Amino acid sequence: MSSVNTAMVEKYRNNFLKEVSDNVEEGEWVRMCMQCGVCSGSCPLGPHWEHPPQELFMMIRANKREEVLSSTSMWMCTSCYNCMVRCPRELPITHIMHGLAHYAKRLGLAPKEQPTNKFSQMFWNNLVQTGRVNELKLGLALYFMNGFSEGIKMSMKMRPIGQGMFFTGRMAPMEILGGHGVKDQKGFHAMLKKAEELEAARVGAHV
Amino acid sequence: MTEVVATNQTIVVVGGGISGMTAALEAAECGKQVILIEKNPSLGGRVSQLYKYFPKLCFPTCGLEINLRRIKANPNISLLTLAEVTAVSGQAGDYSLTVKIAPRYINSNCTACGACADAVESTFPNEFNYNLNQRKGAYLPFNMAYPQRFVIDPRMIGTADADKAKAACKFEAIDLDMQPEELKLKAGAIIWATGWQPYDANKIQPYGYDRFANVITSVELERMMDPQGPTGGKLVRPSDGKEAKDIAFIQCAGSRDRNYLKHCSRICCMASLKQSTYPREKFGAEGKSTIYYIDIRAIDRFEDFYQKVQADTTVNFIKSKVASITLDKATQNPILNGNDLEKSGTGKDMRYSNAHDLVVLAVGMQPSVDFKAMNLGLSVNDEGFIELDPANGGQFAAGCASDALDVNRAVQNATASALRAIQVINQVANAEG
Numbered sequence A: 001m002s003s004v005n006t007a008m009v010e011k012y013r014n015n016f017l018k019e020v021s022d023n024v025e026e027g028e029w030v031r032m033c034m035q036c037g038v039c040s041g042s043c044p045l046g047p048h049w050e051h052p053p054q055e056l057f058m059m060i061r062a063n064k065r066e067e068v069l070s071s072t073s074m075w076m077c078t079s080c081y082n083c084m085v086r087c088p089r090e091l092p093i094t095h096i097m098h099g100l101a102h103y104a105k106r107l108g109l110a111p112k113e114q115p116t117n118k119f120s121q122m123f124w125n126n127l128v129q130t131g132r133v134n135e136l137k138l139g140l141a142l143y144f145m146n147g148f149s150e151g152i153k154m155s156m157k158m159r160p161i162g163q164g165m166f167f168t169g170r171m172a173p174m175e176i177l178g179g180h181g182v183k184d185q186k187g188f189h190a191m192l193k194k195a196e197e198l199e200a201a202r203v204g205a206h207v
Numbered sequence B: 001m002t003e004v005v006a007t008n009q010t011i012v013v014v015g016g017g018i019s020g021m022t023a024a025l026e027a028a029e030c031g032k033q034v035i036l037i038e039k040n041p042s043l044g045g046r047v048s049q050l051y052k053y054f055p056k057l058c059f060p061t062c063g064l065e066i067n068l069r070r071i072k073a074n075p076n077i078s079l080l081t082l083a084e085v086t087a088v089s090g091q092a093g094d095y096s097l098t099v100k101i102a103p104r105y106i107n108s109n110c111t112a113c114g115a116c117a118d119a120v121e122s123t124f125p126n127e128f129n130y131n132l133n134q135r136k137g138a139y140l141p142f143n144m145a146y147p148q149r150f151v152i153d154p155r156m157i158g159t160a161d162a163d164k165a166k167a168a169c170k171f172e173a174i175d176l177d178m179q180p181e182e183l184k185l186k187a188g189a190i191i192w193a194t195g196w197q198p199y200d201a202n203k204i205q206p207y208g209y210d211r212f213a214n215v216i217t218s219v220e221l222e223r224m225m226d227p228q229g230p231t232g233g234k235l236v237r238p239s240d241g242k243e244a245k246d247i248a249f250i251q252c253a254g255s256r257d258r259n260y261l262k263h264c265s266r267i268c269c270m271a272s273l274k275q276s277t278y279p280r281e282k283f284g285a286e287g288k289s290t291i292y293y294i295d296i297r298a299i300d301r302f303e304d305f306y307q308k309v310q311a312d313t314t315v316n317f318i319k320s321k322v323a324s325i326t327l328d329k330a331t332q333n334p335i336l337n338g339n340d341l342e343k344s345g346t347g348k349d350m351r352y353s354n355a356h357d358l359v360v361l362a363v364g365m366q367p368s369v370d371f372k373a374m375n376l377g378l379s380v381n382d383e384g385f386i387e388l389d390p391a392n393g394g395q396f397a398a399g400c401a402s403d404a405l406d407v408n409r410a411v412q413n414a415t416a417s418a419l420r421a422i423q424v425i426n427q428v429a430n431a432e433g
Ligand SMILES: Cc1cc2nc3c(=O)[nH]c(=O)nc-3n(C[C@H](O)[C@H](O)[C@H](O)COP(=O)(O)OP(=O)(O)OC[C@H]3O[C@@H](n4cnc5c(N)ncnc54)[C@H](O)[C@@H]3O)c2cc1C
Pocket: B014, B015, B016, B017, B018, B019, B020, B037, B038, B039, B040, B043, B044, B045, B046, B047, B050, B052, B053, B054, B055, B083, B084, B085, B193, B194, B195, B196, B197, B218, B219, B222, B267, B271, B274, B368, B369, B398, B399, B400, B401, B405, B406, B407, B408, B410
């Protein structure tokens, strides 16, 4: 667990609602939920996740910190916005879902094997190297995400698409050697570092 | 020409529902001069469109009859029907009102024999039944209508049917040349008792009121239960006339929702609890009701009623705001989709997709008049109801013009408004010596 996490536990002790309110994007809205259930009933992923939005909001109020932050549920949100347009209290539910996922990630509590989380990390790692997404490497990494044999199967299945992209100039095979990037890579990395510092300072301000 | 005497010691009551009748009677029985102005051809308002009345489950006709008798017997009340107030100027103790009166085309000779209705063929949507059936172009709005006088629909004027109606009347009551009138009235105080209207269910898209025949509103259900109503009192589905034995009620349809009406309409929980007794009344133990709710708001003494309904095994409660309605095309059954909150946190699957014969939307209440647009110098809240505010001068709200209220509270509120109006008139009288 990260030191930020320990500091947050220390600071908010028994008030997870306040912690969410202070630190999660749009988290201050959680207290407005009246537990009507329309969001949960409107979610197309309903059958697939453990805690639908209304339940997550109830758990936040009930101080179920560990269960909420380590949950895979908010990572399942596809941003369809069904819940958000129907919520009678106009909670920005979709944004809260992503806010919760992001916060859990920052604290190091996000479930590592959750595919969205895993892929997001992969995307990020890929992007920060040169400042440009390397489609070829990212695609391959994605195919082999669940092991070697799965990766081969997936690659075979996707071959026609890959070929199509190649012939239309959408994917360059030479990218495998390193790939293109932004002009000023040094400056780009310096900027990322600065952003990280700012973020740390912002989180630190709440600790 | 319509003749009424009005001075600055007159109280004008706008709206002849239960609240307006009450306010008019309280003031008139204290000796004040009252002009009662009703937009419809008859007094009675929305209470006259209810089948039964909570909490006693008696028929509203009886309360209505008592009030109508008191009005008939009171010479201090002048009644104008088919009349609307279009402008107000002045201040407490000295108001001038403009009133528009639409022609009824039938004068006071009418004995309500009904020969004109028999003679005509044209029909129009019956507004008293929320347009669920048709009525004749010459008609009595409903059996207990007051005044007991027929009306000719203006859309029939100029047709052969209008002449047939005229020819059929033995009492020379039909005057097809009647014209709209505009009156100027004086008043010392004004009571707004213009009541409410049901929230437009078409706006609640996920519930498909505009798409599914078997999704109706609570006000329509009241009409369907009435033996004089569009189905002759049969509880049947609009799509196929099949008996509706399994009815779902969706609470807060358009209320407590920032997408629609922000306020709690306060009466719809009780209205659905009352209506959950209807399937049982019609079909005994085979009649089933399911109420989908966020929380049941049976305020103060109505809790007793709630408990009685809870004890009824034919009524089922599901804590959930329904997310959407879909249609089973084969059976025409609406299917309600959502999550059952009582299962939240238990690890059980919360989802449901429940089919019912008929769905009733417990629609919210909103003011029937846009007071802000009328520019009356009144303090009007975000929901459009009139606030109690000294700045309103000699104008007061009674009943559902002031808030979403049940009949009991509407009547209490109307009595209070009558007393306030009387005080204004007494001040005028004292000043004039
Ligand atoms: C489904 C349902 C069931 C209900 N059941 C019950 C029940 O069982 N028991 C209970 O206590 N309550 C019940 N209610 C509530 C009840 O209907 C209201 O409390 C009652 O109608 C309030 O009366 P009112 O006179 O204030 O308004 P209204 O009944 O709306 O009367 C207003 C009158 O003003 C007239 N008017 C409107 N605008 C103008 C204008 N510009 N100029 C002149 N006249 C105008 C109208 O034509 C009408 O006659 C129910 C409500 C609903 C929705």
